[in-house]
Amino acid sequence: MKRRLVLLGAPGSGKGTQAEMITRQFGIPVTSPGAILRREKDLGTPLGQETAEVLQRGDLVSDKIIIELIEDWLRLHGGHGFVFDGFPRTLPQAESLMSILARLRTALDLAIWLEVSEQTVRDRIAGRLQCGACGFTTSVKSAKFAERPVCPYCDGPLVRRNDDDMAVLQKRLSEFETKTQPLASFYGKMSILHRIDGNRDRETVFSDISRLIEGKASA
Numbered sequence: 336m337k338r339r340l341v342l343l344g345a346p347g348s349g350k351g352t353q354a355e356m357i358t359r360q361f362g363i364p365v366t367s368p369g370a371i372l373r374r375e376k377d378l379g380t381p382l383g384q385e386t387a388e389v390l391q392r393g394d395l396v397s398d399k400i401i402i403e404l405i406e407d408w409l410r411l412h413g414g415h416g417f418v419f420d421g422f423p424r425t426l427p428q429a430e431s432l433m434s435i436l437a438r439l440r441t442a443l444d445l446a447i448w449l450e451v452s453e454q455t456v457r458d459r460i461a462g463r464l465q466c467g468a469c470g471f472t473t474s475v476k477s478a479k480f481a482e483r484p485v486c487p488y489c490d491g492p493l494v495r496r497n498d499d500d501m502a503v504l505q506k507r508l509s510e511f512e513t514k515t516q517p518l519a520s521f522y523g524k525m526s527i528l529h530r531i532d533g534n535r536d537r538e539t540v541f542s543d544i545s546r547l548i549e550g551k552a553s554a
């Protein structure tokens with residue numbers, strides 16, 4: 336199924352989890368600048384080293400770097416549609432995406448906004464574990480492996496993200512409020528914005544998202 340969608344929402348709103356469920360169910364390729372940058376850091380590349388501190392502080396990486404990442408990704412994989420998890424996060428990123436897609440003679444189908452309360456964010460971030468190898472995300476509660484939790488998909492180590500710290504979270508939330516919130520009216524004006532209650536369990540949220548994806552005709 337060929338769809339082009341962006342998943343937006345605060346840290347811990349479930350973007351990564353839903354992106355993964357979308358790709359498993361519909362086969363739409365997913366990408367996430369945050370995951371790419373964490374991988375670059377683990378590999379010790381110049382990009383990873385340049386951005387590691389920014390991620391650690393909870394700031395946003397420069398628009399220029401992020402837009403280049405997305406442009407490269409679209410050139411290589413964009414022909415089958417996409418799910419962007421955590422992109423765009425600023426107005427200049429959203430505007431650049433529009434021009435890149437216009438150049439490719441295509442457009443976004445859906446902008447899905449996962450709305451969550453601050454309490455949900457805090458609870459999820461405090462209990463989040465992520466696979467260091469494939470990025471699968473789960474919670475301490477559902478990871479039923481006491482000593483050395485491993486990923487159910489690839490056996491990689493389940494670890495805490497080093498920006499999932501309460502002081503860093505405060506910064507990430509404030510970046511979200513000031514730089515990402517304006518995207519709601521940007522996509523609202525384009526009539527492609529859909530707000531979904533992300534406080535519910537992952538399956539319930541996913542069934543709402545699936546209905547939206549299935550309702551959109553392929554371009």
Ligand code: AMP
Pocket residue numbers: 346367368369370372389390393394395396397398401420421422423424425428498507
């Ligand atoms: P995420 O994995 O989406 O929570 O992103 C982790 C971190 O990567 C963010 O806190 C930012 O530092 C950086 N990042 C991810 N996506 C973007 C983006 N679209 N624009 C700027 N920085 C980003």
